[in-house]
Amino acid sequence: MKGDRSPSELEALWKEDDMVCGEKVRAMVVIMRTNGCCWVKHGGCTMCGYREASLMNVTEGDLLKQLEQALSRHKGEPFVKIYTSGSFLDDNEVPPQVRAKYFEAFKDCKRILFESRPEFITPEVVSTLPKTVTVALGLESSDPDVLETSVHKGFTPADIKRAGELLKSNGLGVRTYLLLKPPFMTERMAIRDAVESARFADPFSDEISVNPLNVQRATYVERLWKRGEFRSPWIWSLIEVFRQLSGTVNARLMSSPSGGGAQRGVHNCGECDQRALDAVEKFSYSQDVKDLDVTCSCVPKWQAYMESEAILGSPSDLERDFENELVLRM
Numbered sequence: 001m002k003g004d005r006s007p008s009e010l011e012a013l014w015k016e017d018d019m020v021c022g023e024k025v026r027a028m029v030v031i032m033r034t035n036g037c038c039w040v041k042h043g044g045c046t047m048c049g050y051r052e053a054s055l056m057n058v059t060e061g062d063l064l065k066q067l068e069q070a071l072s073r074h075k076g077e078p079f080v081k082i083y084t085s086g087s088f089l090d091d092n093e094v095p096p097q098v099r100a101k102y103f104e105a106f107k108d109c110k111r112i113l114f115e116s117r118p119e120f121i122t123p124e125v126v127s128t129l130p131k132t133v134t135v136a137l138g139l140e141s142s143d144p145d146v147l148e149t150s151v152h153k154g155f156t157p158a159d160i161k162r163a164g165e166l167l168k169s170n171g172l173g174v175r176t177y178l179l180l181k182p183p184f185m186t187e188r189m190a191i192r193d194a195v196e197s198a199r200f201a202d203p204f205s206d207e208i209s210v211n212p213l214n215v216q217r218a219t220y221v222e223r224l225w226k227r228g229e230f231r232s233p234w235i236w237s238l239i240e241v242f243r244q245l246s247g248t249v250n251a252r253l254m255s256s257p258s259g260g261g262a263q264r265g266v267h268n269c270g271e272c273d274q275r276a277l278d279a280v281e282k283f284s285y286s287q288d289v290k291d292l293d294v295t296c297s298c299v300p301k302w303q304a305y306m307e308s309e310a311i312l313g314s315p316s317d318l319e320r321d322f323e324n325e326l327v328l329r330m
């Protein structure tokens, strides 16, 4: 698969809606091909499938050709999001001189967003960033034990806080990602963890994006999922997180779940998934808790699921356990 992919071509590019200064606008999303996340060499994060996306020996010339492709597709969208399979501020992925060319190319945009691990966010690097930049920080959880043992993130919540405060004090934007339901957590634990993590991130975040865990290929989480030891979170849990946070944080709350409605992604009963996801999208723009007023006959099932998990003390996929049990009895 990797052999078919040219290092001088973008991995993907599409357009979608997002926000700039409180206004809904079109955004261009650019997925670059780079040498990949430095943390993958240390095993990577338990839910991350990016090792599949990275290549080796992507050169400066390749990255500049990717920029040309991105520019040829840019039709004046005021917001450009540039994702690598790691950190845009890692010199081994994107050298500083290449970064400068990307910034120059999109200097007329109102907002540029990219992701970075906190170790690359130093005062020296921050001083080179245009004021239109928002850095997305993958905090995932504010619980140090969850970060270390469940996510295997390789940094602490304090590292993210330092990076976020540095960016804010330099007038830059911060979008913080939280992971809803890291492995080994019940739904209830996951809701509580996301709510507490959002409160931790709020002082240094303009936006908090709650990302429900989506089971990616060739990951540790996929192994757990295949063995029935992990169920992706319910959409009701995501909605519950927003309900508890609404009106109590300053940051904009948002979520655009990948794989929503599928077994690997955040899902409910199947019948109500699209309605519930539409409600989440609407809320992400309006911040109006009334937009989350959606229901289904599976709400009691979600509540019973959480009760059962608490009684059994197990985060394994009880729906699947139950179905297997029925099959065995038949």
Ligand code: SF4
Pocket: 037, 038, 039, 040, 044, 045, 048, 049, 050, 085, 086, 087, 117, 138, 153
């Ligand atoms: S989640 Fe981010 S930090 Fe973790 S392995 Fe993937 S790209 Fe690297």
Ligand SMILES: [Zn+2]
Pocket: 268, 269, 270, 271, 272, 273, 296, 297, 298, 299
């Ligand atoms: Zn339902």
